[in-house]
Amino acid sequence: MGVNDEKGKIRRRATLKDVAAEVGVSPATVSNAYNRPEQLSGALRVKIMEAARRLGYAGPDPTARGLRRGRVGAIGVLYADRLSYAFADPAAVLFFEGVSRVAEEAGFALLLVPGSISGRHDPKAVRGAAVDGFVVYCMAEDDRMIGAVRERRLPAVFVDDPPKASSGDLPIVRVDDEGGARAAAEHLTGLGHRRVAVVTFELAPSPEGGLADLERQAQTSFRPTRSRLDGYKKGLGNAGVRWEDVPVYECPENVPAEGARAARFLLSMDPRPTAILAASDQLAFGVMEAAKDMGLSVPGDFSVVGFDDVPEAARSDPQLTTVHQDHVAKGLLAGRMLVARLEGEEPEAPAVLPTHLVQRASTAPPTPL
């Protein structure tokens, strides 16, 4: 008797135990056949593999193996928002590209974990993710998800936003947002701009965008956003522009359409700004789109500077002056730091990647009114 495939019996998926029974050895031996072939005589190994093929056994079940071994061979990438947004954001895609490169080289698959499901920030996905470690990307420093990540007590690398109350020794990868932003602002003041407006990301949870006063600006819990605003402030300040006079328009989402909305508002102010600093290329593209719709020319009527230097920035019309950061390198670095920890190495020191301004065709000296 046994678990042979009598006809009529519903055939469940074969297990390692079935293969063992078929060959007449212990399960341990079959396990060894897969995991430490050197422990078996060659002949037996062949016999086992044949039996496995015959029974349609696809190898040790990943879940069971994961449970027993304590690792599942996957690293989780946690994205602040819905995954579908991540794929629509070129910067995120480049970052994923970097992470995936080191993950697959080290034999890990990539589990994309949505930070937000149908609008709610629900840590359920984090708690339920079968992974060996996390790369936390683009997550507000006080997000509940971060708490969930830390509760999991898995190795984690934080990108861009260090978690609040971080004990200092966490692996963090970030870029010099402030320096880049300052360079962008100084580029504009250097060209002679003094009436500059800023278009930025969501500062605090809120349904809609609009001008953000100083108080609201102070509320951001996104570190890059804060750093970029700080950089703009310093850069403009160096040329004597008072930050209180700089209109800062807040966009609830990082998509071109929001940038366009911001631009429509800012460009209809009187007097009109001669330049716009956008906190991302996505927003900058929207700004330029709106300009086109309003019959304004860039950089003839006003200048635009982006942030991120996604590939599209070099192909837009006009080509976008923007702050470059190497998203792929950021992903590679984050991936490497996590993989290193998973392989038992000591946590690395936080890393800061450089940024620099790339001058293209969307900026020029202001034309006197």
Next chain:
Amino acid sequence: MGVNDEKGKIRRRATLKDVAAEVGVSPATVSNAYNRPEQLSGALRVKIMEAARRLGYAGPDPTARGLRRGRVGAIGVLYADRLSYAFADPAAVLFFEGVSRVAEEAGFALLLVPGSISGRHDPKAVRGAAVDGFVVYCMAEDDRMIGAVRERRLPAVFVDDPPKASSGDLPIVRVDDEGGARAAAEHLTGLGHRRVAVVTFELAPSPEGGLADLERQAQTSFRPTRSRLDGYKKGLGNAGVRWEDVPVYECPENVPAEGARAARFLLSMDPRPTAILAASDQLAFGVMEAAKDMGLSVPGDFSVVGFDDVPEAARSDPQLTTVHQDHVAKGLLAGRMLVARLEGEEPEAPAVLPTHLVQRASTAPPTPL
């Protein structure tokens, strides 16, 4: 006594059992607290959650839960090549966007499984993927990975390429590649083109690209490639162009640089083709790049038609005439089919999504020599 945290004892991650011990109930009750709260008195549930927090218990371990339940809450997306390539391919990214949308709505995370690790097509990643089902994307119909997928006996949806020897009832999502390709070819012949060349994907494993003769063309095991070539052939044939006279250049990778290489070759033939049909927008972009380098104007000196209609096609210079397919919709559909099966519904019939030609600025009547 028990597993309390005496100081000095290394504190392992708390388990459900620890929480149970702490509260003085059975593990089953703690499990219920998480999974069927209505089975408990409210007071006890609160006590359990408090104890969990106190012990730093992050909720049931996903792997153990997965083993016991038989599902892990993740769907695997299998990509033919290295993951990092996938992220570099706008069409793949759009497809992922679609899949991820339905996945996250249904409460699944997305496990990206590389089809190729450091150059080798190794089914190990497939065998080791802790998932409930697969979406198989862009995989040659005779790839070993497909065998591995089928051995896993998990629900799977195949996209674009039906597996060889498929029993007919497999869930498959594809697009009307042939119709689209024919429309592209007919568009060119309609404009008066007769000397047309084709730039296509890899037809058979081979280190380098080059002209592919009829025999080699017959070898493709990528279904979309074959269908597109068939479509071109029919479209051109309708205008009396003999397929044997059409140079077909094979590119080993779907990247602009390869398209450029193909174009450099084809455009230095004598007589020069007046139009190029590219099997993807990525290749078409490369073709246009090469044209620019060679001082040729598109569509002045020759026309180009792409395939895929990725967003960049509308932004290139000149804007690319191409065959539209809805990649996001394809992802949504594939995702929905898989989720439906995972939720116990009957396998759906294979679906074929439409394609259509989008005329932009990269095509024009040939200029008489």
Next chain:
DNA sequence: TCGTTTTACTTAATCGTTTCAGTCATAGTA
């Protein structure tokens, strides 16, 4: 008051592997 539900838990089996510590021949050494 007694039998029946209902509520609130508990018991124990199970999911499919891995791995440590044996066991038992056979080969090697002195």
Next chain:
DNA sequence: TACTATGACTGAAACGATTAAGTAAAACGA
């Protein structure tokens, strides 16, 4: 020959949960 290695496998205890079936007490109805 007696003793230790080596090689080739086995036994059984985890890994951390879920869940069907069971139990004891409390609530209910007549």
